[in-house]
Amino acid sequence: MKLNELVQQILQKKSYLCVGLDSDPKLIPSKFKTEKDPIFSFNQAVIEATADYAVAYKPNIAFYEALGPKGWETLQKTMEIIPKEIFTIADAKRGDIGNTATKYAQTFFDPSFCGLDFDSITVAPYMGEDSVTPFLAFENKWAILLALTSNPGSLDFQLIKDESGKTFYQNVLEKSQEWGSVENMMYVVGATRTDYLQEVRKFAPNHFLLVPGVGAQGGSLEDVSKYGMNKNVGLLVNSSRGIIYAGEDTFISAKREAKKVQEEMEIYLEKYYEL
């Protein structure tokens, strides 16, 4: 998907919501458990309920890989029912030497390999340029680099300063802009790290940010919106558990929660977004 198509969809739906498909056989309502493919049926209910309010879906690949070959089949089937205009993120957090990275890119971007045709993939940039550029070689596909993540362990490395006083995540933002552009690279910044968002925007004013951590992890959607928006809106805010496990009747509860987030986003678009 191209940048302008994503922005257009956000402005049309008045939403920058990404629904995370972290679909866990242990957590889905019992009525799905008797289905032939419980996770697919659950995902189908979530997608049907939320497609009017979401501009992106993010299947977390770990939840599918953990199910073995059946999990891959479920992932493929899920991708087929996501409306074509909605942005898709393979949350796989890959990162390896160049020839291996190319294999990962083919897996998720080139349907002639596994039947998967994601718009983007999350990438751990720790191994540097040659581990990232293979993902950028695919037209209209995106690499979403981990910058400042939402988890407690993010403090272990990401805020370490170099001799010039620049933190590790700031170096990631700065250096990686030599490899890709606002048209094919985004950054992950956790919603639990809004105190750093203004700093992030100094280093990456024009890129899209994927922001997980509202909902179950407690990040503030208003602060993310206030400090994170740019001239393209520039935000995809993910919620997984807060939407998909909000009640026993998945269709009703996921719709309710997604609508609630979208309505809040509409307010923030009016308040903070300037064309």
Ligand SMILES: O=C(O)c1cc(=O)[nH]c(=O)n1[C@@H]1O[C@H](COP(=O)(O)O)[C@@H](O)[C@H]1O
């Ligand atoms: O890359 C991610 O998506 C990600 C980065 C990060 O810093 N924190 C984070 O929670 N995530 C993912 O975002 C989702 C958050 O899920 P919930 O906490 O249930 O909304 C999970 O799929 C995480 O793997």
